Amino acid sequence: KQEVTQIPAALSVPEGENLVLNCSFTDSAIYNLQWFRQDPGKGLTSLLLIQSSQREQTSGRLNASLDKSSGRSTLYIAASQPGDSATYLCAVIGNAGKSTFGDGTTLTVKP
């Protein structure tokens, strides 16, 4: 059974800092990995998707990496802003199309 772990559970940083969120998974047989953002009381918004054959994806200030063999992904946020405050979730998509989510990292960026 796939298990996804996100560390840390919560993170508070001052504005402008670069930061890294971690995601680890137990079964490396995945199709892809997706990072989401969730604001309080809202649905999930897709940030980045990395195919199993890729090593990284970039979108603006966000960079996600994937090391399938070690079961790890990181989300790097450059020059953090208060508007980045949210919960960040990673999800791995397995061969049967099923998704397994981590519990998320709640990020607070202080002005």
Add this chain to the structure above:
Amino acid sequence: DAGITQSPRYKITETGRQVTLMCHQTWSHSYMFWYRQDLGHGLRLIYYSAAADITDKGEVPDGYVVSRSKTENFPLTLESATRSQTSVYFCASSKTRGGELRNIQYFGAGTRLSVL
């Protein structure tokens, strides 16, 4: 440009009642999913569907029924609601299940269900 919509957004019901949560997407995506989100458990997959008339169980299917007679709709029914089914329910869709960039999952805004 509706995307994926869920209804109702909020629902209060009583134990033992049948409740149906609706999900509608306008993209003709093949795959649709139902998740529940609970504190301490994160997001868990209830059911998913690869296409019309094709559904399969996820991690926590007990107590739920789904159907998909049309590609755009994927209703979730709680046959006899229990307090443990109090949760926030999310519907999602994606274009394909393969290892392709189009496999991004798009989520609805969620339905907050309280079972008293």
